[in-house]
Amino acid sequence: MKNLRMKSARAGLDMSQQQLADAVGVSRQTINAIEKGDYNPTIRLCTAICRTLGKTLDELFWEEG
Amino acid sequence: MTYRAGLALGILLGVLAGIALVALLLKKKVLDMHFDERQELARGKAFQYGFLTLLAAAYAYGVSDVVLGRWCDVLTGVSICIALSVCVFAVACILKDAYLSLQERPRAVMTLFALLSAVNLGLGGMYAASGDLMQDGVLTFRAVNPIFGAATLVILVVYIVNHLLRDREEAE
Numbered sequence: 001m002k003n004l005r006m007k008s009a010r011a012g013l014d015m016s017q018q019q020l021a022d023a024v025g026v027s028r029q030t031i032n033a034i035e036k037g038d039y040n041p042t043i044r045l046c047t048a049i050c051r052t053l054g055k056t057l058d059e060l061f062w063e064e065g
Numbered sequence: 066m067t068y069r070a071g072l073a074l075g076i077l078l079g080v081l082a083g084i085a086l087v088a089l090l091l092k093k094k095v096l097d098m099h100f101d102e103r104q105e106l107a108r109g110k111a112f113q114y115g116f117l118t119l120l121a122a123a124y125a126y127g128v129s130d131v132v133l134g135r136w137c138d139v140l141t142g143v144s145i146c147i148a149l150s151v152c153v154f155a156v157a158c159i160l161k162d163a164y165l166s167l168q169e170r171p172r173a174v175m176t177l178f179a180l181l182s183a184v185n186l187g188l189g190g191m192y193a194a195s196g197d198l199m200q201d202g203v204l205t206f207r208a209v210n211p212i213f214g215a216a217t218l219v220i221l222v223v224y225i226v227n228h229l230l231r232d233r234e235e236a237e
Contacts, residue, residue: 029162039103052102 002037006060009053010035024048095177098170107161115154122146137204146207148216155220159227171228178221186216 010020017035021028024045033039034049041049046061053060090096100108126182137145158164165171189211192198197207 015174025167027104027162027167030103033103042102044101 001063003035003060004047006053007035009055009060013053015053020049020052023052090177094168095170095173097166099166099168100163101167104161104163104166107129107163108158111154111161111163114157115150118153119146119150121165122149135203135207138206140206141204141212143206144212146171148212152216159224162231164224171224175221175224176229178217178224182214182217182221184216185210187214199222 010017015023017031018028019062024031025048026045030039030041034041046057049059050057087096091098123143123146126146129136130142155164165174189198189208191208192207198205198211
């Protein structure tokens with residue numbers, strides 16, 4: 001499932017995928033894969049992304065049943 | 066010095082030169098081994114494919130030797146198996162964007178691959194022209210150069226095609 005919340009949070013900060021990738025120490029393709037729903041990140045990467053984007057885990061990664 | 070001792074010394078010096086080159090490239094950060102978590106996962110899967118290919122290729126080589134008789138030097142046969150498995154590993158990594166690490170510059174690495182490919186295929190061409198590639202219908206150990214040249218060429222071509230297709234996909 002696509003992670004549109006993460007994509008919009010990134011876009012809201014006017015950050016490119018590359019800038020977010022550099023900030024959390026992964027490749028741009030990894031950020032792209034997370035946003036497209038092709039890759040499930042570890043909790044460690046999730047928290048790094050949340051800190052960088054100023055959001056909580058719930059806001060970016062929690063999926064309502 | 067006998068021919069065999071000279072051969073062994075030449076191979077040993079070649080291997081040492083290769084190790085020194087890789088060490089230098091790692092030190093200069095042209096080659097790097099730091100991957101992110103998604104890349105590590107993809108590389109693990111690619112390694113499985115490469116390992117299984119190596120097993121299958123080694124077995125196929127053994128069977129071919131029994132069925133067809135000696136058609137290549139053992140070093141050449143082993144090199145074919147290794148080159149095949151390395152190609153499978155590399156292509157699986159490239160398709161998952163996990164071949165190059167975070168620090169590696171694609172242009173530098175691919176230039177290195179192009180050089181390796183050109184040198185090895187060039188040597189293969191020279192051996193073929195001088196008739197050293199085949200002796201009495203057997204592929205000699207001199208075929209190792211063109212085998213690895215072809216392997217690096219395959220990796221280079223797959224990387225470039227994948228890169229171009231992905232760029233086009235992302236631009237759409």
